[in-house]
Amino acid sequence: MDRQVSPVLPASPTSGITVSEVLRLPVMRGTTVLAGERGLDRLVATVNVMEVPDLLPWVRPRELLLTTGYPLRAHEGKDLAAWIADLDDHGLSGVAIKLARYVDELPEAALREADRRGFPVLVVPFDLGFDDVITQVLTVVINRRADTLARAEQVLQDLVGVVIAGGDLDQVCQGVVRHLARTSLVTTMDGRVLAAAGPVPERVANLPGFDPTGRFVVETEVPGVSAEFDGVHRLVARVTGARADLGRLILFREDAFTDDDNHVVGQATTAAALAITKQQAVAAVEGKYRADFLRDALLGRAGDAERVASHAGELGWDLRRPLAVLVAEAEEVPSDDPVLRTLPERFRAAWERVASTDDEAAAVAGFNQEVVVLLGVPAHDDPSAVAERVRQMAEQVHGRGGGGRRVFVTGISRTITDLADLPRAYSEARKAAQVGRRLHGDRAVTHFDALGVFRLLSQVEDRAELASFISETLGPLAAEDSEEMEDLRTTLTALLDHNLNVASTARALHFHYNSLRYRISKLERLLGPFTTDPRLRFAIMLALQARQLDHG
Incomplete structure (x- = not known):
């Protein structure tokens, strides 16, 4: 998709009129364009007369300079x-220059430079009054400025009125479409679409700036820049509140966005910020109520199964079916950063969006850095099928799916059919998350049934005793900083995984048969006759698992 980008200045009611419009004013009759015709669409916000040799320290952007040519005498003989x-x-x-009084003509090199840059050089009649030019140009500029302010005030009153009257963010977007754009969207800082109005494609991912998951790529799409995509113009604006960004307002339309539009966009973002803040306040109250109820249910303090299911139904959650409990556990964030303090809520909201897409009756609640999901699952699904389904959900929340770009692990309980088992399932999911992190890292998705012996090992509270067992059983192989011992551990693990079958182990490790035989002899000198002693072999297998649990 072809893209052309042009800067849009910060929202300001000082845009002015174009140079070509200045030329059409009655006072400018008889003016000719000497060079830089390509720049006649430049905006003029003010007019000034400068007759000092060194005028650059006093000029301002968007200023049309009027001169008799007197300053050019100081440049005589210069470039x-x-x-x-x-x-x-x-x-x-x-x-705009009056020629013939101080300067008869401008050199060809200067005119070529003006043409190259598209910088208008005008020749005005000798009898033109500069004060008349200033009066007529500023009259038009000030009137347009007043019109822009009036338009912005009208938009602000309209959109804020929508929010005050109880309207939501979707209605704010509809108001923005009435005043400013063909399509309007508001996203979170994670790029999730919160509201939209106007002709929005069925797949938001088809819009420029959105990734295949339908998330706006906030981290790369620069606010305040107007871009054209195959004839469609897009403008991105920050939605800010208090000391933090709340999201992005994204506008699309057929014609280009102007600087006059920018001040109106600023009012639209104010209304959007007000709607988001109100929405967040309501969601915080409702979320706390939902979270308190679900926490009580998970801890077995919410009453009997019928009462829990009935109350959950009033909240839109269906708990009268087979369920799996998911626990997504994120890393801690500093509590003194106002921006980072929003991450837990964004994390919960991301999981709620993904879970509701998968299962619209799923229960979701956030407990600080932990999100719990009660997901409906077919009773006949095996643990691997449930884990794969959850893995896909976690991938959407990770990275491209939003969630504040948080690193987290996910644990999954066994499927339950009786709400009386909810506390046990919650405990299983938390245990799966904790052990999964230690075994597989910070993005692990682990089903409780996949823990195997690690379930038992993780229950050992005396870690010193467990470390002693590992050291006594594995001897030198327990060393952490020895490449030789690491190599032997790999060989031992493969041998045990292949049930002491030397031929298949050699093929798996790409060893020669005799080389593996030599290594087995060395391992037995270090550990004892594990190939013939099943009790020793079991102890070694257990020690290897315990070591993996401790070292991750």
Whole structure:
């Protein structure tokens, strides 16, 4: 998709009129364009007369400079092309000169530079009154400024009125479409679409700036920049509240966004921030109520199964079916950073969005850095099928799916059919998350049934005793900083995994048969006759598992 990008200045009611519009004013009759015709669409916000040799310290962007040519005398014999370049670099809209009084003509090099840069150089009639030019241009600019402010005020009153009257973010987006754009969307800082209005494609991912999951790529799409995609113009604006970004307002329409639009966009983002803040306040109260109820249910304090199921139904959750409990456990965040303090809520919201897409009656609640999901599962699904389903959900929450880009592990309980087993399932899911993190890292998705012997090992509270067992059983193989021992542990693990079958182990490790035989002899010298002693072999297998649990 072709993309053309142009900067849009910060929202301001000082846009002005174009140089070509200035030329159409009655006072400018008889003015000719000497060079830089390509820049006639430059905006003029103010007009000034400068007759001092060193005028650059006093010029301002979007200023049309009027001169009799007197300052150019100081440049006599110097490069006037550089003078034109300096004016353009300082952001001037153009220069209008009275020739013949002090300067008869401008050198060809200066005119070529003006043409190259698209910097308008105008020649005005000798009898033109500069004060008349200033009066007529500023009259138009001030009137337009007043119109822009009036339009912005109208938009603000309309959109804020929508929020005050109880309207939600979708209705704010509809108001933005009435005033400003063909399509309007508001996203979170994770890029999740919160509201939309206007013709929005069935797949939001088809819009420019959205990834295949339908998330707006906030981290790369720059706010305040107008971009054109195959004839469709897009503008991205920050939605801010208090000291933090709340999200993004994204607008699409057929014609280009102007600087006059920018001030109106600022009012639209104010209304969107108000709606988001109100929505967050309501969600916080409702979320706390839901979380308190679900926590009580998970801890067995919410009453009997019928009462829990009935109350859950009032909250939109269906607990009268086979369920698996999911626990997504994220890393801690500093509590003194106002931006990071929003991460737990964004994490919960991301899981709620993904879970509701998979199962619209799923129960979701957030407990600080932990999110719990009660997911409906077919009673006949085996643990691997449930784990794969949850793994896909976790991938959506990770990274591209939002969730505040948080690193987290996910634990899954066994399927339950009786709500009386809810506390046990919650405990299983938490245990699966904790052990999964130690075994497989910070993005693990682990089903309780996949823990095997690790379930028992994780229950050993005396870690010193467990470490002693590992050391006594494995001897030198327990060493952490020895490459040789690490190599022997790998060989031993493969041998045990292949049930002491030397031929298949050699093939798996790509060893020669005799080389493996030599290693087995060395292992038996270190550990004892584990190939013939089943009790010793079991102890070694258990010690290897315990070591893996301790070292991750």
